[in-house]
Amino acid sequence: MDNIKRKRCRRRNLSESDEGVATTVGTIMALLVFLSLLSLITQQYIPVWMEDKEAYHVDDVMGQFTQIKGTVDTLVMNQYEDYSMYNTVTLGSEGVPMFASRSMGVIRLLPDESGMSINFNESDGSTRNFEGTGSLSLEARNRYFEQQTIVFENGAILLQQEDDSIIRAPPQLSIEEEDGSYSINIHVIDIQGEETRLGGSRNIGVVTELWGTSRTSYSNTEDVTIEIDTENIGGWRRWLVRETDLEEGEDEDDGKLIIDEDNGKLRLDIGDAHSISLIYSTVNLQIST
Numbered sequence: 001m002d003n004i005k006r007k008r009c010r011r012r013n014l015s016e017s018d019e020g021v022a023t024t025v026g027t028i029m030a031l032l033v034f035l036s037l038l039s040l041i042t043q044q045y046i047p048v049w050m051e052d053k054e055a056y057h058v059d060d061v062m063g064q065f066t067q068i069k070g071t072v073d074t075l076v077m078n079q080y081e082d083y084s085m086y087n088t089v090t091l092g093s094e095g096v097p098m099f100a101s102r103s104m105g106v107i108r109l110l111p112d113e114s115g116m117s118i119n120f121n122e123s124d125g126s127t128r129n130f131e132g133t134g135s136l137s138l139e140a141r142n143r144y145f146e147q148q149t150i151v152f153e154n155g156a157i158l159l160q161q162e163d164d165s166i167i168r169a170p171p172q173l174s175i176e177e178e179d180g181s182y183s184i185n186i187h188v189i190d191i192q193g194e195e196t197r198l199g200g201s202r203n204i205g206v207v208t209e210l211w212g213t214s215r216t217s218y219s220n221t222e223d224v225t226i227e228i229d230t231e232n233i234g235g236w237r238r239w240l241v242r243e244t245d246l247e248e249g250e251d252e253d254d255g256k257l258i259i260d261e262d263n264g265k266l267r268l269d270i271g272d273a274h275s276i277s278l279i280y281s282t283v284n285l286q287i288s289t
């Protein structure tokens with residue numbers, strides 16, 4: 001009888017041990033499944049999700065900069081001097097709670113960077129020169145999508161990516177040839193304001209105020225040159241070749257687009273122009289936090 005009791009006890013102990021092992025193995029398997037699912041989310045799903053968020057953010061910023069350009073055009077068109085308008089800009093893209101933080105952005109207001117100028121002689125021999133400088137840009141420091149920068153300069157909006165750029169919203173600049181002479185329509189914008197650099201991911205404001213604008217027409221002008229100072233040589237070159245009647249070249253003959261990549265400048269040697277319609281505006285920008 002004692003031997004039978006001992007055997008039964010041993011069987012009961014072995015059964016309890018098997019149940020403990022099964023519970024431990026089940027827990028480990030559940031953890032492995034959970035960790036595999038978590039790894040799939042963090043390594044596959046989250047990067048794709050964040051890439052979409054950063055791409056959408058760049059599109060949103062492009063729309064916000066287009067609104068700023070539209071604000072400038074509206075103030076100039078209606079000659080609303082000393083009247084301020086407010087636009088918002090989103091510095092960074094949204095993140096994914098618990099998995100990915102927000103992407104940062106840096107906005108820069110540089111009143112002395114970039115620029116456009118036009119020089120010409122009137123029929124009476126007097127020389128005219130109009131020059132404007134300044135740029136507003138936002139660098140999207142994306143971690144998953146391509147690094148991109150949106151720039152508002154010389155009345156145009158450009159998208160920078162790596163070493164190239166493209167004009168997304170054109171400036172008010174047209175050059176048309178007629179019987180060996182040119183007709184020019186140009187808006188020179190001089191951006192004023194305090195040089196500012198601000199980073200983060202929140203929404204900030206850009207206050208735009210027109211300090212002054214003038215409209216003048218000239219006829220029978222000579223030795224007309226337009227110079228564009230920019231870091232976006234490629235984007236401006238392609239746009240000018242496509243949208244104007246000028247040809248790209250290396251000499252200084254009339255009707256030529258001269259590229260000076262070393263100094264970051266494009267020079268348009270136009271020559272004679274039978275008409276120039278010129279708008280010159282001074283615009284004050286202020287970044288508001």
